[in-house]
Amino acid sequence: MKSCRAIPVILLLFAFSSYAQEQQQNRNINSTTRDNIITRDTSSSDKSIKCNGYSEFCSKKYNELAYPGTHNSFAVGDSIASNQNIPVRDQLESGIRFLMFDLHDPNPKNISKVLNDANVNGVAEGIVNSAFQAITDAKNLIKGRSGSSITLCHTSCYLLNAGLFQDTLNIIAAFMKENENEVITVSVENFSNFEIGAVAKDFSKSKVSRYIFNPKNYAKFPDEWPSLKEMVSDDNRLVIFISSNANETEVPWILGQNKFIAETSFENLDSKSFDCKGTFPSSKLTLLNHFKSTEKQIGDFKAYIPKKDSLEQINSEQSILDQANLCAQNNPNFRTNFVAVDYYEKGELFKAITKINNVTFDNSKFRVKSGVSRESKSGVSSKRLLIIQDILSSKWHIASLLIAIASAIA
Numbered sequence: 201m202k203s204c205r206a207i208p209v210i211l212l213l214f215a216f217s218s219y220a221q222e223q224q225q226n227r228n229i230n231s232t233t234r235d236n237i238i239t240r241d242t243s244s245s246d247k248s249i250k251c252n253g254y255s256e257f258c259s260k261k262y263n264e265l266a267y268p269g270t271h272n273s274f275a276v277g278d279s280i281a282s283n284q285n286i287p288v289r290d291q292l293e294s295g296i297r298f299l300m301f302d303l304h305d306p307n308p309k310n311i312s313k314v315l316n317d318a319n320v321n322g323v324a325e326g327i328v329n330s331a332f333q334a335i336t337d338a339k340n341l342i343k344g345r346s347g348s349s350i351t352l353c354h355t356s357c358y359l360l361n362a363g364l365f366q367d368t369l370n371i372i373a374a375f376m377k378e379n380e381n382e383v384i385t386v387s388v389e390n391f392s393n394f395e396i397g398a399v400a401k402d403f404s405k406s407k408v409s410r411y412i413f414n415p416k417n418y419a420k421f422p423d424e425w426p427s428l429k430e431m432v433s434d435d436n437r438l439v440i441f442i443s444s445n446a447n448e449t450e451v452p453w454i455l456g457q458n459k460f461i462a463e464t465s466f467e468n469l470d471s472k473s474f475d476c477k478g479t480f481p482s483s484k485l486t487l488l489n490h491f492k493s494t495e496k497q498i499g500d501f502k503a504y505i506p507k508k509d510s511l512e513q514i515n516s517e518q519s520i521l522d523q524a525n526l527c528a529q530n531n532p533n534f535r536t537n538f539v540a541v542d543y544y545e546k547g548e549l550f551k552a553i554t555k556i557n558n559v560t561f562d563n564s565k566f567r568v569k570s571g572v573s574r575e576s577k578s579g580v581s582s583k584r585l586l587i588i589q590d591i592l593s594s595k596w597h598i599a600s601l602l603i604a605i606a607s608a609i610a
């Protein structure tokens with residue numbers, strides 16, 4: 201008899217547990233239970249909740265904080281077009297939260313124009329053909345791996361090619377999966393005239409798609425940014441900006457950089473000190489481009505190469521705070537949001553950022569891994585480039601072709 205009575209109890213328990221499961225699922229999409237989600241994996245009291253490493257940051261709105269960033273985050277390795285030593289995954293591990301990417305199409309649109317120009321410049325046909333072969337090989341390699349060919353390159357894909365954008369997006373996604381309370385911002389530059397739809401597709405097809413910040417989820421946006429706590433609990437914690445031609449109707453979650461961010465000059469020659477020209481209205485986020493370059497003439501092409509011999513000074517706390525203060529002098533209610541540097545492991549970027557954010561700098565939070573790039577791909581070494589420069593004719597794309605050959609035969 202007893203066992204018969206047990207059946208409805210079990211059914212009831214079953215029904216209850218599936219009800220509980222459903223509730224659990226709802227929780228993930230129900231914003232009234234935000235606080236429960238944020239404590240999901242921390243198991244202890246509210247005090248231990250941290251957003252981007254600090255409990256103080258959870259209640260701050262996204263635009264009230266400063267974020268440490270890397271200029272050309274992907275441009276890693278031994279190349280004159282490099283800006284970093286440490287790959288993106290390790291940048292994130294050590295605390296970088298603002299990343300900058302240049303999007304290129306590695307396949308020249310008009311090969312016959314390239315060949316024609318090469319002949320005009322008297323480059324031997326055999327060399328041109330080898331270069332053509334190298335281009336074709338690269339094209340096939342990329343085609344074989346993914347439907348998209350949007351590639352991270354600096355200056356030219358023959359000079360520094362860091363691989364498919366999607367691969368780097370997946371690296372970011374892996375970090376975000378393991379670090380649920382981190383808010384990250386990426387800024388992309390549309391160098392090869394990609395349609396907004398193509399750029400959006402790369403994001404939505406990659407594993408970062410579930411973390412993308414969509415302003416449509418926030419009724420007060422753009423008058424008010426959500427707090428870090430909201431962004432974390434909603435998993436809307438990857439903010440994306442594009443340098444040109446955003447289209448809010450078509451893709452509301454790729455924000456126009458010009459509309460939302462005011463920035464300092466990115467052409468800072470080593471001879472001059474950092475300035476803060478332009479206007480920085482308090483309605484916009486701000487970006488300090490805190491890196492310096494040396495101008496270098498290669499044929500008729502002017503290259504800007506990071507100034508490497510005084511990075512400790514350029515990336516010092518004082519130098520960063522000086523530029524922030526200069527901006528604050530000229531602009532009422534100025535707030536520093538993003539600071540982008542070259543070779544961030546040199547100097548005191550994190551110290552400066554914690555100072556701006558009024559929190560205590562804790563060295564153990566910001567561990568910079570030493571050693572160079574396991575992600576580094578086909579960078580061309582400076583030495584090799586110098587040799588190429590010697591035999592260079594005057595046109596930059598010819599240099600690119602020669603570099604392609606050098607890369608192919610190396």
Ligand SMILES: *[C@@H]1O[C@H](CO)[C@@H](O)[C@H](O)[C@H]1NC(C)=O
Nearest residue numbers: 223226227229230231232233
């Ligand atoms: C969230 O869940 C509660 C309780 O289940 C419900 O009353 C409320 O309407 C839900 N809110 C949203 C935005 O779905």
Ligand SMILES: *[C@@H]1O[C@H](CO)[C@@H](O)[C@H](O)[C@H]1NC(C)=O
Nearest residue numbers: 309310311312313314316317
């Ligand atoms: C490609 O380049 C060749 C040689 O300069 C030119 O004649 C041709 O019009 C170009 N084609 C396109 C589609 O631009």
Ligand SMILES: *[C@@H]1O[C@H](CO)[C@@H](O)[C@H](O)[C@H]1NC(C)=O
Nearest residue numbers: 390393394395396399444445
């Ligand atoms: C990139 O630039 C081209 C040309 O200016 C434009 O047509 C395209 O929409 C842009 N794409 C994005 C994603 O900004």
Ligand SMILES: *[C@@H]1O[C@H](CO)[C@@H](O)[C@H](O)[C@H]1NC(C)=O
Nearest residue numbers: 396445446447448449450451
């Ligand atoms: C933005 O996208 C919409 C929808 O695709 C289109 O109608 C509109 O012309 C686009 N705006 C611009 C400035 O390209």
Ligand SMILES: *[C@@H]1O[C@H](CO)[C@@H](O)[C@H](O)[C@H]1NC(C)=O
Nearest residue numbers: 260264265266535556557558
């Ligand atoms: C840090 O303190 C300054 C001065 O009181 C204040 O203006 C600024 O908003 C604070 N920043 C943060 C992130 O709390």
